[in-house]
Amino acid sequence: MDIEVQPGSSRQGIVGINQWRSKLTVAVKAEAQKGKANEAVLHVLAKTLALTKSDLEIVSGQTSRAKRVSVKSITLEELLTRLNDALTQDGE
DSSP: OEEEETTOSSEEEEEEETTTTTTTEEEEEOOSSSTTTHHHHHHHHHHHHHHHGGEEEEETTTTEEEEEEESSSSOHHHHHHHHHHHHHHOOO
């Protein structure tokens, strides 16, 4: 799953989809230093998608706002359903 991170945000969570870049946008309060934002991203995704942090892995973009996250233990269909639910709950 391709995501775009907004570190140092005043809110935390999945904030929408960047249509132009075709990426899920995730805002985190943590600053982008010493892996804090990466940990926060995994925490937000795990909580929002009802997964454990061990089900998620940042496979590329560790030092970039653009990241690719691997999701284990659920099907693509289930992932899309959970993302849709999360976006709908936030009024997107």
